[in-house]
Amino acid sequence: MKNFIVILLMSLVFFSCKEEKKKPNEEFIMYQSSEMAALMNTIYEGNMTIKNKILQGELLGGFLETYLNIYSAVLTNPANRNASFEAFSKLYIKNMKQVYSGSKDSLKQNFNQAVNSCIACHKTTCIGPIPRIKKLLIKLNS
Numbered sequence: 001m002k003n004f005i006v007i008l009l010m011s012l013v014f015f016s017c018k019e020e021k022k023k024p025n026e027e028f029i030m031y032q033s034s035e036m037a038a039l040m041n042t043i044y045e046g047n048m049t050i051k052n053k054i055l056q057g058e059l060l061g062g063f064l065e066t067y068l069n070i071y072s073a074v075l076t077n078p079a080n081r082n083a084s085f086e087a088f089s090k091l092y093i094k095n096m097k098q099v100y101s102g103s104k105d106s107l108k109q110n111f112n113q114a115v116n117s118c119i120a121c122h123k124t125t126c127i128g129p130i131p132r133i134k135k136l137l138i139k140l141n142s
């Protein structure tokens with residue numbers, strides 16, 4: 001029964017990450033954001049806010065529990081949640097927590113390390129958004 005559901009879900013997927021470049025119209029009609037894609041957009045915005053706070057020297061607040069949803073959010077292609085995906089998720093969460101708990105002197109480095117762990121996972125699962133994610137990186141001599 002479980003396998004049946006998985007196969008059913010997979011056959012319902014019209015849109016996988018690699019097909020991201022569709023004609024705008026087609027995309028508008030066909031694209032249904034997965035839970036994971038929605039979460040990713042939330043953490044992207046969240047990290048852009050963190051980047052700006054770091055650059056302005058503002059306090060970051062606390063680690064956002066929403067980030068932990070990476071362990072459970074439903075992917076466009078549920079088969080992508082394999083051992084490697086879990087490992088990259090853990091690395092990302094660990095690095096993200098380090099941003100909040102690490103020393104102030106290494107804040108920029110720690111933040112970049114977290115962003116690099118987004119990129120590391122994306123290289124294995126979803127290369128489309130990498131150029132966008134790179135915009136989060138903080139130039140260290142700025």
Ligand code: HEC
Pocket residue numbers: 016017033034035036037038040041043044047074075076077080085086088089092114115117118119121122125126129132133
């Ligand atoms: C463990 C792997 C992994 C990590 C870590 C990860 N991502 Fe993703 N990301 C994915 C996958 C897989 C998708 C595609 C989701 C889907 O299609 O359901 C995705 C999708 C996205 C998208 C596109 C969303 C959309 O609307 O299609 C953006 C933007 C994104 N991620 C940014 C980030 C940022 C920023 C980080 C780090 C703060 C990050 N990701 C960390 C795996 C990861």
